[in-house]
Amino acid sequence: MLLLLVAAIFVVLIVFSMPIVFALGVSAVAGLWIGGYDMQVLSSSLVSGSQSWVLLAIPAFVFAGGLMERCGMSHALVDFARALVGWVKGGLGMSVIVVAYFFSDICGSKMAEVSALGSTLMPPLTKAGYKREDSASLIAAGTAMGMLVPPAIFMIVIAQVTNTSAVALFLAGFVPAAVIMLCLMALVWYRARKYDWPVDTRPDLTLLTTTARRAAIPLVIPIVILGGFIGGVFTATEAGAVVAAYAFVAARFYYRNVSFREMGKLAYESAILTASVVFLLAVASVFQYLMGVSGVPKLLAEVLSPLHSMPWLFLLCTAAITMMFGMVLEGLPAAVVLIPVVFPIAEKMNINPYHFNIVQTAAVGIGLFLPPMGVGLLMALKFANLTVGQHWRTYMPYIAALLFGLLLIILFPDIALFLPRAAGAIN
Structure with a gap:
């Protein structure tokens, strides 16, 4: 009953356009007060929920991603992807997917990625004769896939709430x-x-070499991250500092198109975003306390007990719930409210925690781009000047491809566990 009342307060606040992070905070405090719990829980939860070294990686990665997008690295990646796969039929559409993989690795923010890909790729897609519905679908689906490519902020947060290694x-x-x-x-x-989509470019070794040379600047980053983690050279927090320093040097001494004033603005925006994430983690810990004392984890364990012999079905069900949370609440609130409740159940079922986290990360990425309310999808549709009603039929095959990929990850855990095991990050 208490949780229903807290949920009602939260929904009312959202209806009145209060930001989600503050709506969570107000409803959590209301839950403690209505339930008659000691208000000292609030202060202790706020402190415990926000103290983690790995969270220091967030401002560094956000700053680096914003700086790289600002100095034009996304254009270099687009040109390289088009030279790489543009010579096949529908190559421009494929290049959207390829560059989404590359760019996710340097951006870290889904909204920044949608903005960069939409502004960079929508005009050439339209010029090549792609329907606006397909252009928006390619950008949305590619960005949804990119949630799994480090350094996604969501991965840092989910590592914090499940007490697992962000590096692994x-x-x-x-x-x-x-x-x-x-x-x-x-x-x-x-x-x-x-639909007879055109070939984008002719096979051209000179073009491939030239674009690869320009794209080498941003493509150094995933190599550094991957090599540093496999070699045990740095942690996730230190990787954020390394990437931010690299972005600063590239922007100042190679591209030379970002002023110190603009860098200061990007740093300020990174700090604001980091503060909202940390505050979200803090107030979510109060929610976790309320759910714990209300017996929600025990109730869920009983409800999901028939699935103990079918871990894949458990992962499928929790992924479906996470997608719905991701569509309605965006990614981070879904992580800090839902995942801490179901994660202990997954552990009791002997599901590898990193496999579980990867499945949930993919599910949140898809949820952000699900119609009719996914905030990432709505942003992609703005670039195409489309409504959800005009777009959804064309988008269904792309959602099916995303879900099929998610199903493969669920059914074959080694897809997620191979690389961290090979690197010695997990057993």
Whole structure:
């Protein structure tokens, strides 16, 4: 009864356009007060929920991603992707998926990625004769896939709330993202032949070499991250500092198109976003306390007990719930409210924690781009000047490809666990 009342307060606050993070905070405090619990729980939960070294990686990665997008690295990646796969039928559509994989690795923020890909790729897609519905679908589906490519902020947060290694989780994301990328590229290949999409470029070794040289600046970053993690050179927090320093040097001494004033603004925006994430983690810990004393974990364990012999079905059900949370509440609130409740159940079922986290990360990425309310999808549709009603029929095959890739990750845990095991990050 208490949780229903707290949920009602939260919904009312959201209806009145209060930001989600503050709506969570107000409803959590109201739950403690209505339930008659000691208000000291509030202060202790706020402190315990926000103290983690790994959270220091968030401002560094956000700053680096914003700086790289501002100095034009996304354009270099787009040109390289078009030279790499543009010579096949529907190559421009495939290049959207490829560059989404590359760019996710340097951006870290889904909204920044949608903005960069939409502004960079929508005009050439339109010029090449792609329908606006397909252009928006390619950008949305590619960005949804990119949630699995480090350094996603969501991965840092989910590592914090499940007390797992962010480094191992970063390593676990590369191969699953590639699997979903291949599923999407297969769909593009099929649709290119069905709708006679054009070839984008001719095979040209000189063009490939030239674009690869320009793209080498941003492509150094995933190599550094992957090599540093596998070699045990730095932690996730230190990786954030390394990437931010690299972005600063590249922007000042190679691109030379970002002023110190603009860098200061990007740093300020990074600090604001980090503060909202940390505050979200803090107030979510109060929710976790309320759910614990209300017996929600025990109730869920009983409800899900028939699935103990079928871990894959448990992962499928929790992924479906997470997608719905991701569509309605965005990614981070879904992580800090839902996942801490179901994670202990997964542990009791002997599901590998990193496999579980990768499945939930993929599910949140898909949820952000699900119609009719996914905030990432709505942003992609703005670039195409489309409504959800005009777009959804064309988008369904792309959602099917994303879900098929997610199903493969669920059914074959080694897709996620191969790389961190090979690196010695997990047993």
